[in-house]
Amino acid sequence: xxxxxxxxxxxxxxxxxxxxxxxxxxxxxxxxxxxxxxxxxxxxxxxxxxxxxxxxxxxxxxxxxxxxxxxxxxxxxxxxxxxxxxxxxxxxxxxxxxxxxxxxxxxxxxxxxxxxxxxxxxxxxxxxxxxxxxxxxxxxxxxxxxxxxxxxxxxxxxxxxxxxxxxxxxxxxxxxxxxxxxxxxxxxxxxxx
Amino acid sequence: xxxxxxxxxxxxxxxxxxxxxxxxxxxxxxxxxxxxxxxxxxxxxxxxxxxxxxxxxxxxxxxxxxxxxxxxxxxxxxxxxxxxxxxxxxxxxxxxxxxxxxxxxxxxxxxxxxxxxxxxxxxxxxxxxxxxxxxxxxxxxxxxxxxxxxxxxxxxxxxxxxxxxxxxxxxxxxxxxxxxxxxxxxxxxxxxxxxxxxxxxxxxxxxxxxxxxxxxxxxxxxxxx
Numbered sequence: 529x530x531x532x533x534x535x536x537x538x539x540x541x542x543x544x545x546x547x548x549x550x551x552x553x554x555x556x557x558x559x560x561x562x563x564x565x566x567x568x569x570x571x572x573x574x575x576x577x578x579x580x581x582x583x584x585x586x587x588x589x590x591x592x593x594x595x596x597x598x599x600x601x602x603x604x605x606x607x608x609x610x611x612x613x614x615x616x617x618x619x620x621x622x623x624x625x626x627x628x629x630x631x632x633x634x635x636x637x638x639x640x641x642x643x644x645x646x647x648x649x650x651x652x653x654x655x656x657x658x659x660x661x662x663x664x665x666x667x668x669x670x671x672x673x674x675x676x677x678x679x680x681x682x683x684x685x686x687x688x689x690x691x692x693x694x695x696x697x698x699x700x701x702x703x704x705x706x707x708x709x710x711x712x713x714x715x716x717x718x719x720x721x
Numbered sequence: 722x723x724x725x726x727x728x729x730x731x732x733x734x735x736x737x738x739x740x741x742x743x744x745x746x747x748x749x750x751x752x753x754x755x756x757x758x759x760x761x762x763x764x765x766x767x768x769x770x771x772x773x774x775x776x777x778x779x780x781x782x783x784x785x786x787x788x789x790x791x792x793x794x795x796x797x798x799x800x801x802x803x804x805x806x807x808x809x810x811x812x813x814x815x816x817x818x819x820x821x822x823x824x825x826x827x828x829x830x831x832x833x834x835x836x837x838x839x840x841x842x843x844x845x846x847x848x849x850x851x852x853x854x855x856x857x858x859x860x861x862x863x864x865x866x867x868x869x870x871x872x873x874x875x876x877x878x879x880x881x882x883x884x885x886x887x888x889x890x891x892x893x894x895x896x897x898x899x900x901x902x903x904x905x906x907x908x909x910x911x912x913x914x915x916x917x918x919x920x921x922x923x924x925x926x927x928x929x930x931x932x933x934x935x936x937x938x939x940x941x942x943x944x945x946x
Binding site: 599602604633651 | 766767785787795797799909911918919920921922
């Protein structure tokens with residue numbers, strides 16, 4: 529999987545996207561008064577060379593902002609990724625190839641034409657250590673130029689499977705890429721792909 | 722999807738095809754409507770198909786591992802489909818004016834086998850008890866048992882099973898389709914990496930015969946067949 533993505537990324541002259549992705553920052557961290565023991569938040573990184581509506585990779589990270597390691601074998605810790613249409617024809621699908629890292633697995637749940645949303649489900653199998661920003665998945669967008677016009681997308685991620693004592697939902701429900709995306713060099717990015 | 726498969730099996734006899742062609746007035750296209758986004762089943766189990774030691778050992782690379790390095794294996798099932806695979810059909814049409822108590826006998830000999838793709842490890846905890854052709858049967862059987870199906874390595878139909886009697890009203894056709902009830906499981910398999918964390922998953926699926934099954938139906942409209 530990794531190798532396949534690598535070659536594809538290289539072909540798309542976006543080799544930087546994968547290599548530097550690991551140093552990506554998490555989401556804009558809300559200043560919470562008392563961090564809870566178990567809490568995950570989601571962030572996005574993208575290559576600075578990725579242009580809106582063109583092909584390229586977007587990396588999705590889960591950052592442990594709690595004070596203890598985040599792990600549960602069953603029920604598994606999982607995230608739902610929704611890729612929605614930002615601009616362009618509604619209800620038009622785009623070629624998106626998911627990738628998975630660090631023992632996570634990304635399932636493609638298909639495209640819902642009514643809401644113009646393509647969904648994925650990421651299931652983790654490894655712990656996220658305290659303070660760690662773990663790369664869990666990436667999405668390889670195909671070219672957004674369709675017959676009906678150029679498509680641009682944004683992403684929201686929602687944590688579905690969680691630990692029982694993870695009560696803070698402010699930073700892991702419908703995390704919008706338009707507010708939480710940086711480039712691989714930590715510069716702000718519009719979060720539209 | 723399921724319907725077309727069933728149709729293909731049932732429409733073996735050309736008599737039914739003729740019947741369908743003879744009524745073009747209400748011809749409709751058969752469409753299967755289902756949401757493309759399937760409902761996930763979060764209660765499907767994670768099966769540690771092989772767990773060597775009875776406790777988790779730390780290693781040089783990871784002081785706090787979740788599995789035993791290069792030793793443990795696990796399988797996660799994400800989706801289970803319950804299917805009916807038809808083998809043969811007998812149908813009887815009642816052209817009389819009275820009900821007929823119909824008894825039918827299945828007549829075909831057919832065997833179905835378990836099959837597993839993308840297998841990563843040949844070890845399960847159950848292999849010692851029931852080993853058939855290495856670990857393939859073991860993993861699939863173990864997992865289908867966890868899900869709630871009683872798996873079978875090999876199922877076969879033999880001539881001579883009797884179905885019925887059941888009443889067929891005038892003008893109706895009584896049809897017995899016999900075949901196998903099967904379960905298709907798809908998911909991923911992982912082995913424990915050198916640092917005591919699960920490696921990236923690989924795809925896995927299994928086709929498991931569960932039991933012999935007969936579906937009986939009555940119809941007077943060819944479209945219902």
